[in-house]
Amino acid sequence: MNREFMVNSALLLGLVAIPLWAYVSDEPFTITLATRVAILALAGVGLNIALGLGGLVSLGHAAFFGIGGYAMGILASHAQSYTPLIESPFLLEGTKSMPLIWIAAIISSALMAMIIGALSLRTSGVYFIMITLAFGQMLYFFAISWPAYGGEDGLSIYVRNGFPGLNTLDPIQFFGISFTLLICALWLAARLAHSPFGLALNAARQSPQRVETVGLSPYQLRLVAFVISGAITGLAGALFADLNRFVSPSMFSWQTSGEIMVFVILGGVGRLFGPVAGAALFITLEHLLGGISEFWHIWLGLLLLLVVLFARGGIIGLLAGRGSAHD
Amino acid sequence: MTEPVLATFGLTKIFGAVCASSDVSLTLNQGEIHAIIGPNGAGKSTLISQICGGLKPDSGRVEFLGRDITTMPLRQRARLGLARTFQVSALAMDDTVLQNAILGNLGARGKPFDFFSSALKQKDLRKTAMLALERVGLADHIFTRTSELSHGQRRQLEVAVALTLRPKAFVMDEPMAGMGADGSRGMTTFLDGLRDEAPILLVEHDMDAVFALADRLSVLVYGQIIATGTVDEIRNDPDVRTAYLGDAA
Ligand SMILES: Nc1ncnc2c1ncn2[C@@H]1O[C@H](COP(=O)(O)OP(=O)(O)OP(=O)(O)O)[C@@H](O)[C@H]1O
Numbered sequence: 295m296n297r298e299f300m301v302n303s304a305l306l307l308g309l310v311a312i313p314l315w316a317y318v319s320d321e322p323f324t325i326t327l328a329t330r331v332a333i334l335a336l337a338g339v340g341l342n343i344a345l346g347l348g349g350l351v352s353l354g355h356a357a358f359f360g361i362g363g364y365a366m367g368i369l370a371s372h373a374q375s376y377t378p379l380i381e382s383p384f385l386l387e388g389t390k391s392m393p394l395i396w397i398a399a400i401i402s403s404a405l406m407a408m409i410i411g412a413l414s415l416r417t418s419g420v421y422f423i424m425i426t427l428a429f430g431q432m433l434y435f436f437a438i439s440w441p442a443y444g445g446e447d448g449l450s451i452y453v454r455n456g457f458p459g460l461n462t463l464d465p466i467q468f469f470g471i472s473f474t475l476l477i478c479a480l481w482l483a484a485r486l487a488h489s490p491f492g493l494a495l496n497a498a499r500q501s502p503q504r505v506e507t508v509g510l511s512p513y514q515l516r517l518v519a520f521v522i523s524g525a526i527t528g529l530a531g532a533l534f535a536d537l538n539r540f541v542s543p544s545m546f547s548w549q550t551s552g553e554i555m556v557f558v559i560l561g562g563v564g565r566l567f568g569p570v571a572g573a574a575l576f577i578t579l580e581h582l583l584g585g586i587s588e589f590w591h592i593w594l595g596l597l598l599l600l601v602v603l604f605a606r607g608g609i610i611g612l613l614a615g616r617g618s619a620h621d
Numbered sequence: 622m623t624e625p626v627l628a629t630f631g632l633t634k635i636f637g638a639v640c641a642s643s644d645v646s647l648t649l650n651q652g653e654i655h656a657i658i659g660p661n662g663a664g665k666s667t668l669i670s671q672i673c674g675g676l677k678p679d680s681g682r683v684e685f686l687g688r689d690i691t692t693m694p695l696r697q698r699a700r701l702g703l704a705r706t707f708q709v710s711a712l713a714m715d716d717t718v719l720q721n722a723i724l725g726n727l728g729a730r731g732k733p734f735d736f737f738s739s740a741l742k743q744k745d746l747r748k749t750a751m752l753a754l755e756r757v758g759l760a761d762h763i764f765t766r767t768s769e770l771s772h773g774q775r776r777q778l779e780v781a782v783a784l785t786l787r788p789k790a791f792v793m794d795e796p797m798a799g800m801g802a803d804g805s806r807g808m809t810t811f812l813d814g815l816r817d818e819a820p821i822l823l824v825e826h827d828m829d830a831v832f833a834l835a836d837r838l839s840v841l842v843y844g845q846i847i848a849t850g851t852v853d854e855i856r857n858d859p860d861v862r863t864a865y866l867g868d869a870a
């Protein structure tokens with residue numbers, strides 16, 4: 295059993311044990327913190343597929359996070375006001391069902407990733423970063439100027455959406471849902487990394503010329519990766535909105551894109567559990583330092599600097615060493 | 622005589638003041654090794670890039686298996702069966718030797734969108750890759766990270782990846798560069814047998830290898846082919862002797 299596996303297991307164990315302990319000792323706020331970690335880690339797992347496996351430095355993943363959030367907000371707001379979403383050519387009603395909302399979030403963010411990816415993946419390097427950033431900002435300003443769904447003020451949802459057989463208002467149950475989805479995404483990301491697709495994508499990051507020479511298209515590989523990546527981050531957005539029972543344009547902001555990237559970099563780019571470690575550290579710091587000073591981001595910045603300068607593999611790299619090439 | 626497998630017609634490529642290819646016409650026939658020799662900077666790699674894709678000629682044509690492929694993208698030429706090895710290795714350096722070979726096989730299969738199975742555990746993928754690695758003598762290094770290979774071994778891996786493509790023609794840019802004398806001899810023996818599977822357009826500086834292998838030789842100087850012929854013809858060509866071979870012949 296290798297060290298990375300043990301580090302990963304310890305992380306998961308901690309992520310389950312802490313909310314369970316909080317549940318027993320009746321500390322719902324801690325459960326909510328753990329839920330935030332699970333959801334933000336999920337968003338990071340999405341980004342990590344593009345960034346870690348594909349080498350695509352997207353500074354626009356807030357676009358997908360926000361679309362997932364608004365998919366939830368729009369569907370739930372129509373359901374709570376009993377107004378249909380569309381009347382013609384066919385009737386489409388809102389919904390308060392989480393699974394349906396998730397599907398909507400996944401499909402809509404995947405479609406958006408396809409559009410953004412198809413255009414931005416024609417460029418690379420700093421241009422790619424700028425174009426993804428620009429798309430994110432476009433959606434941000436679109437959300438602000440769209441009065442039907444709250445504009446700048448965003449949308450409030452009064453009651454958390456439902457999941458068959460569960461009471462989603464109970465913090466520990468909602469944590470369970472978020473955690474389960476995180477596990478599913480981690481499983482998917484692990485399979486992907488070792489699959490033929492992952493192998494080709496990984497090679498396209500290291501040597502696009504090599505991939506072309508064997509007859510494959512780096513562009514296609516990256517586009518598919520970008521879509522999968524966007525869909526997972528979109529799902530996280532829907533959950534995040536459900537956690538807060540609130541959606542606002544800030545989900546689309548470039549700061550959100552930056553934060554998701556910080557999770558991945560802190561935890562370890564391309565490491566399966568990097569986003570989990572990164573999100574956990576981020577939320578812990580926010581909670582501990584945020585109470586002391588409003589300017590806790592300075593400390594976060596310092597930490598990020600140290601990681602980038604001295605620990606390229608992030609927390610996971612620090613704890614588990616360099617990844618093996620042949621797993 | 623049957624149609625050549627690969628042919629260029631008047632390929633010309635100019636970089637600013639440098640004429641890297643000047644009206645280059647050559648053919649590669651079934652079952653042969655056609656070697657291209659020439660001094661550094663003669664335009665050999667540039668010629669290969671125009672044949673395999675990646676560099677567009679200013680004028681001229683490339684035909685492969687009777688089709689005009691001059692404007693075809695690199696990866697489509699690969700899919701048609703044109704396998705290239707690079708002078709400066711283009712490999713996934715963080716991946717293992719086996720992963721690189723499997724990538725080749727994945728390309729040959731043409732279906733990379735398999736998300737759930739394990740690339741290293743798929744029997745057919747792995748078997749073809751292993752076979753190719755055994756043939757070039759890398760079977761003992763399959764789990765070595767490619768960046769840890771010697772330059773000669775990287776050459777061998779380039780050739781192995783090309784093998785997994787089961788191509789209709791090989792185009793190799795200095796496959797023996799960086800190899801010791803033993804490695805060169807091994808590679809020479811290997812290429813000697815390979816020509817029966819698919820013809821080889823071979824750029825190589827190692828004259829012992831070239832003279833041992835080539836059915837035909839073309840000499841490229843300043844982007845121009847100054848002579849084409851059998852090894853003996855080229856060795857005795859006075860122009861070639863003054864322009865390039867010097868005392869080596
Ligand atoms: N992209 C480019 N832009 C400008 N000049 C180039 C470019 N590529 C090659 N050249 C020039 O074209 C000429 C031919 O280069 P090329 O690499 O094809 O030579 P070569 O015969 O392969 O040399 P070597 O034996 O050193 O590999 C050289 O003078 C080189 O400087």
Ligand SMILES: [Mg+2]
Nearest residue numbers: 665666667708
């Ligand atoms: Mg060259």
